[in-house]
Amino acid sequence: MSSAQxxxxxxxxxxxxxxxxxxxxxVLRGMAMMSDAISHTVLLGIVLGFLITGDLESPWLLFGxxxxxxxTVSLTELxxxxxxxxxxxxxxxxxxxxxxxxxxxxxxxxxxVHLDTDAVLLGELAFAPFxxxxxxxxxxxxxxxxxxxxxxxxxxxxxxxxKELKLATFDAGLAAALGFSPALxxxxxxxxxxxxxxxxxxxxxxxxxxxxxxAPAAAAYLLTDxxxxxxxxxxxxxxxxxxxxYWMAHLMDANIAGSMATVIGLLFLLxxxxxxxxxxxxxxxxxxxxxxxxxxxxxxxxxxxxxxxPEAGVENRLDHLHDHLRWEPAFAQGVVQRADxxxxxxxxxxxxxxxxxxxxxxxxxLTEKR
Amino acid sequence: MVAGSASLTSDKTMSLLDLxxxxxxxxxxxxxxxxxxxxxIVSGVLGSFAVLRKxxxxxDALSHAALPGVAIAYMLTGSKSPAVLMLGAGAAGVLAILxxxxxxxxxxxxxxxxxxxxLSVFFGFGLLLLTFLxxxxxxxxxxxxxxxxGQAATLLTRDVVTMAIFGGLALLFVAVxxxxxxxxxxxxEFGASLGLPMPRIDMLLTTLLVVAxxxxxxxxxxxxMSAMLVxxxxxxxxxxxxxxxMTLLSALFGALAGVAGAxxxxxxxxxxxxxxxxxxxxxxxxFSLVMAPNRGxxxxxxxQWRNRRRLRTEAVLENIYLMSSQHDDPSHPHAITALEAVxxxxxxxxxxxxxxxxxxxVPYDGNKWALTAEGVRAAQxxxxxxxxxxx
Numbered sequence: 001m002s003s004a005q006x007x008x009x010x011x012x013x014x015x016x017x018x019x020x021x022x023x024x025x026x027v028l029r030g031m032a033m034m035s036d037a038i039s040h041t042v043l044l045g046i047v048l049g050f051l052i053t054g055d056l057e058s059p060w061l062l063f064g065x066x067x068x069x070x071x072t073v074s075l076t077e078l079x080x081x082x083x084x085x086x087x088x089x090x091x092x093x094x095x096x097x098x099x100x101x102x103x104x105x106x107x108x109x110x111x112x113v114h115l116d117t118d119a120v121l122l123g124e125l126a127f128a129p130f131x132x133x134x135x136x137x138x139x140x141x142x143x144x145x146x147x148x149x150x151x152x153x154x155x156x157x158x159x160x161x162x163k164e165l166k167l168a169t170f171d172a173g174l175a176a177a178l179g180f181s182p183a184l185x186x187x188x189x190x191x192x193x194x195x196x197x198x199x200x201x202x203x204x205x206x207x208x209x210x211x212x213x214x215a216p217a218a219a220a221y222l223l224t225d226x227x228x229x230x231x232x233x234x235x236x237x238x239x240x241x242x243x244x245x246y247w248m249a250h251l252m253d254a255n256i257a258g259s260m261a262t263v264i265g266l267l268f269l270l271x272x273x274x275x276x277x278x279x280x281x282x283x284x285x286x287x288x289x290x291x292x293x294x295x296x297x298x299x300x301x302x303x304x305x306x307x308x309x310p311e312a313g314v315e316n317r318l319d320h321l322h323d324h325l326r327w328e329p330a331f332a333q334g335v336v337q338r339a340d341x342x343x344x345x346x347x348x349x350x351x352x353x354x355x356x357x358x359x360x361x362x363x364x365x366l367t368e369k370r
Numbered sequence: 371m372v373a374g375s376a377s378l379t380s381d382k383t384m385s386l387l388d389l390x391x392x393x394x395x396x397x398x399x400x401x402x403x404x405x406x407x408x409x410x411i412v413s414g415v416l417g418s419f420a421v422l423r424k425x426x427x428x429x430d431a432l433s434h435a436a437l438p439g440v441a442i443a444y445m446l447t448g449s450k451s452p453a454v455l456m457l458g459a460g461a462a463g464v465l466a467i468l469x470x471x472x473x474x475x476x477x478x479x480x481x482x483x484x485x486x487x488x489l490s491v492f493f494g495f496g497l498l499l500l501t502f503l504x505x506x507x508x509x510x511x512x513x514x515x516x517x518x519x520g521q522a523a524t525l526l527t528r529d530v531v532t533m534a535i536f537g538g539l540a541l542l543f544v545a546v547x548x549x550x551x552x553x554x555x556x557x558x559e560f561g562a563s564l565g566l567p568m569p570r571i572d573m574l575l576t577t578l579l580v581v582a583x584x585x586x587x588x589x590x591x592x593x594x595m596s597a598m599l600v601x602x603x604x605x606x607x608x609x610x611x612x613x614x615x616m617t618l619l620s621a622l623f624g625a626l627a628g629v630a631g632a633x634x635x636x637x638x639x640x641x642x643x644x645x646x647x648x649x650x651x652x653x654x655x656x657f658s659l660v661m662a663p664n665r666g667x668x669x670x671x672x673x674q675w676r677n678r679r680r681l682r683t684e685a686v687l688e689n690i691y692l693m694s695s696q697h698d699d700p701s702h703p704h705a706i707t708a709l710e711a712v713x714x715x716x717x718x719x720x721x722x723x724x725x726x727x728x729x730x731x732v733p734y735d736g737n738k739w740a741l742t743a744e745g746v747r748a749a750q751x752x753x754x755x756x757x758x759x760x761x
Contacts, residue, residue, distance in 0.1 A: 030482055033485055036427075036489065085659075089603075092596050092600035093604060096597030097648060100597075100646075103642065207494075214483055214487050215491060218484070218486075221479060221483075222478075253502070255501035261493070262491065265487065
């Protein structure tokens with residue numbers, strides 16, 4: 001591996017980690033689409049910052065962009081509070097308008113400057129190692145430095161306000177009752193999303209920032225119920241997606257950021273299918289198992305109900321389950337076979353008899369479920 | 371619009387009349403304006419439903435999700451004709467919807483998370499495919515600019531005809547299934563209880579939304595397509611409570627923004643049409659939010675102000691009466707300062723003048739005020755229920 005390759009992967013990992021941390025809270029609080037809005041409107045902050053300072057490298061651009069992110073949030077809330085439009089429409093109205101202003105400003109006042117709208121939307125990770133910056137006597141890639149600082153800020157913010165963030169996320173009412181300001185936490189979080197989006201779009205572009213923020217966190221949410229683990233998993237998944245994406249892009253000779261988003265998407269798909277408890281396969285298997293178990297219980301109760309009565313000879317027969325329980329013959333066969341294997345019933349010449357265990361199950365179900 | 375054209379009049383010597391002239395006779399501008407107007411109408415109509423059904427961000431996700439469809443359609447056919455690419459984009463959009471619906475239903479993930487994932491991962495995958503097809507990892511050279519921001523200025527008659535056919539079909543479906551879509555938007559359970567296949571109707575309406583998105587991509591691009599779906603509907607919603615009128619108004623707003631955007635961007639140098647259209651429709655939204663009767667912010671503010679004034683005036687009337695009744699003379703005059711002390715905040719003098727206009731109070735040597743006989747009666751009827759309660 002050349003040093004440029006290692007650097008690109010390092011940048012990818014740092015971006016993924018920095019994005020995954022606020023992403024977890026966005027996913028849990030149901031505000032994932034806010035990241036989409038913010039990552040677009042930061043462009044306006046950058047353009048305005050550039051028009052004022054005249055310098056594309058100025059650190060003020062970052063502040064301007066982060067402030068624009070917060071402005072997006074408050075404009076959306078302001079619009080939502082008028083109750084004239086709903087929350088989702090408010091987001092959909094605010095960010096395209098701000099983004100359009102940015103695009104028009106660029107095309108009218110910042111032509112010829114290195115400030116392309118498509119660079120902002122798509123990023124250029126492949127060129128990141130060429131843009132270097134002197135720090136501690138070493139020449140480091142600029143994005144690596146910027147994103148590492150943002151990662152540290154995010155980590156500090158979450159560590160410092162961990163308890164508050166957790167409470168405000170899972171029980172906003174209690175958090176407010178205990179005197180934590182929900183607005184402060186909300187805006188803190190949105191500020192974190194804003195600076196992360198600003199730092200990250202240089203590398204991966206503003207559309208794919210959303211993939212880094214939302215997809216690993218959502219995948220982690222399918223894997224665990226613990227917030228600490230969810231944070232860890234989403235950082236891990238994001239980093240894995242970044243490295244895997246780099247190599248896929250390398251093999252295919254294609255765009256790195258797009259490839260990283262694709263791999264992150266694949267990782268999400270894997271979690272969606274195979275997560276131990278909440279994955280689609282596990283859920284389907286559990287439903288199937290419950291269906292059979294419920295049917296077996298039904299069978300024992302049906303048999304118990306008619307056991308020892310004159311109609312038992314008619315009711316308690318395999319070929320009559322269709323009439324009495326509305327079961328298809330194949331399904332009835334399957335239920336009886338499974339119940340037989342569990343030692344709940346015995347099948348003799350087509351007529352069904354409860355075993356001691358089956359009778360026990362039926363009576364406990366009848367008494368307990370009441 | 372006025373300010374924009376005025377500032378440009380000086381350097382381009384173009385008046386509003388010239389603008390209209392070019393709309394009627396300049397072939398290129400007319401084509402572009404026709405295209406964006408078509409888009410505005412179709413997305414206005416379908417966007418109304420999206421806004422009502424809280425699916426405003428669906429259009430955003432769908433437009434991003436179309437990219438891999440475009441890439442795959444090109445990969446399979448090798449053709450760059452708009453119809454083929456539109457079909458590919460549409461197929462990707464439908465796939466995105468199916469994923470969205472099923473993941474949201476089957477897991478505990480919230481809809482916005484799934485929207486974000488579908489939007490960004492589909493887009494990333496499309497980017498990967500496009501750059502792979504061109505053997506060029508630099509995303510900026512992948513010809514994505516058209517897809518991201520649209521190129522309304524390069525719309526040809528052929529493109530506009532394609533847009534009009536697809537859009538017209540979508541609108542025809544809306545007309546045929548009007549009753550069903552209305553039911554879906556307002557009372558889905560009632561529709562289901564009538565035995566209508568609501569999930570299928572839902573899918574049909576959402577597919578039509580995909581059609582609107584696909585039509586718009588070429589004109590305004592991915593990023594701004596969501597505004598074309600949300601904004602006309604959100605603006606129209608402020609003016610009426612009637613679905614039919616809302617949809618028509620929304621189509622009108624969409625068309626208006628489309629034409630205005632096309633004309634304005636034809637004036638300025640380097641203005642891309644998409645952002646200008648979005649700004650036009652945003653101005654319409656802002657105007658509607660503020661000015662719309664009954665719902666608008668200004669209307670609301672006026673109503674509150676009037677209510678507050680009425681309540682204050684009535685409080686003053688009651689206070690004079692209560693103070694005077696301690697003197698065995700209901701029309702005993704009182705100093706305005708005393709009334710101010712009792713009535714608290716608000717302009718007491720203005721309330722008294724209001725009472726005077728209604729013939730309920732009269733001034734008494736300068737700074738004192740007393741109730742007229744009619745004022746006493748008015749105060750008594752107002753206070754009667756309260757006095758009954760005390761007994």
